[in-house]
Amino acid sequence: MADDQFRAGFACFVGRPNAGKSTLTNAIIGQKIAITSNKPQTTRHIIRAVLHRPDAQLVLVDTPGLHRPKTLLGERLNDLVRTTWSEVDVIGLCIPADEPVGKGDKFIATEIAELKAKVVAVVTKTDLVSKQALAEQLLAVSQLGDFADVVPVSAVAGNQLDVLVDVMVGHLPKSPRLYPDDMLTDEPEHVLIAEMIREAALEGVRDELPHSIAVLVEEILPEERLTRVFADVYVERPSQKAIVIGAGGSRLKNIGATARAEIEDLLGTKVYLDLHVRVAKEWQRDPKLLRRLGF
Ligand SMILES: Nc1nc2c(ncn2[C@@H]2O[C@H](COP(=O)(O)OP(=O)(O)OP(=O)(O)O)[C@@H](O)[C@H]2O)c(=O)[nH]1
Numbered sequence: 001m002a003d004d005q006f007r008a009g010f011a012c013f014v015g016r017p018n019a020g021k022s023t024l025t026n027a028i029i030g031q032k033i034a035i036t037s038n039k040p041q042t043t044r045h046i047i048r049a050v051l052h053r054p055d056a057q058l059v060l061v062d063t064p065g066l067h068r069p070k071t072l073l074g075e076r077l078n079d080l081v082r083t084t085w086s087e088v089d090v091i092g093l094c095i096p097a098d099e100p101v102g103k104g105d106k107f108i109a110t111e112i113a114e115l116k117a118k119v120v121a122v123v124t125k126t127d128l129v130s131k132q133a134l135a136e137q138l139l140a141v142s143q144l145g146d147f148a149d150v151v152p153v154s155a156v157a158g159n160q161l162d163v164l165v166d167v168m169v170g171h172l173p174k175s176p177r178l179y180p181d182d183m184l185t186d187e188p189e190h191v192l193i194a195e196m197i198r199e200a201a202l203e204g205v206r207d208e209l210p211h212s213i214a215v216l217v218e219e220i221l222p223e224e225r226l227t228r229v230f231a232d233v234y235v236e237r238p239s240q241k242a243i244v245i246g247a248g249g250s251r252l253k254n255i256g257a258t259a260r261a262e263i264e265d266l267l268g269t270k271v272y273l274d275l276h277v278r279v280a281k282e283w284q285r286d287p288k289l290l291r292r293l294g295f
Helices: 021-029 070-086 105-113 132-140 162-171 189-202 238-245 248-267 287-292
Strands: 007-014 047-052 058-062 089-095 118-124 148-152 212-222 226-235 270-279
Touching: 007 021, 007 070, 021 047, 021 058, 021 089, 021 118, 021 162, 021 212, 058 162, 058 212, 089 105, 089 162, 105 118, 118 162, 132 148, 189 212, 189 226, 189 248, 189 287, 226 238, 226 248, 238 248, 238 270, 248 270
Parallel strands: 007 058, 007 089, 089 118, 118 148, 226 270
Antiparallel strands: 047 058, 212 226
């Protein structure tokens, strides 16, 4: 491949909560980097993952969903989303195949139409609908805006992912590589680890808890035979602390076991995980704590 033909650039997936953005990012990269959950709005950090090809380098940026800001956290998240949108070359607007195109999709489509990025409409979760329903959805989606392309995919079934990547790469500018060949993500390890713990802590808890949990990794200590990880799980109220810990500490034990297995995969060493649950009243409204938590 001649160097002057090489393409490289940034892309992100946007769409309403639960549209399948994180799952799609993971499926494309083939490694669990962004954090998925069946609860809306759990993606907190911008996580870049780099897809290397002989002819191109696609840098994926994961953003949280835009939503009505009710707290300082909500406002910061929205600022973060808009900043990201303005910096990428390609935006994949994700719309699930199994839900009608709605006001939320229209709102996002209109917002991103103003940007320099090429917009590719991505109809996600195609494994959930019939061919007929998919055809109708593709039509409805194409009427939503002036898209560079419309691509149906299923991240779960692994359908059309290569087509989507080809299309996105085609819209990247000609550019030399932006990152070294062996780099998959530029997120510091502690952010990935915090997300793994957060994801484990969210499993199976009530719907109102997700926004009340935050995780801060205090220390990562590599030793000869294992790595010690010290982390705090922040909740807003004592009642939430009780939920996270569970009867006799049983839930916290499970959270620790699940997260530890993932952290061991990430670090490639045995891990000793020290988890503490702390109550920080209204952490979502506390600028100092938000900054410590990386927002
Ligand atoms: N059947 C099916 N389910 C999917 C597919 N992609 C995502 N999902 C499910 O849809 C839900 C939401 O997926 P996420 O990837 O977390 O969605 P998101 O858009 O990142 O969500 P937010 O973080 O809330 O913005 C999860 O339960 C996924 O398992 C798919 O291709 N097929």
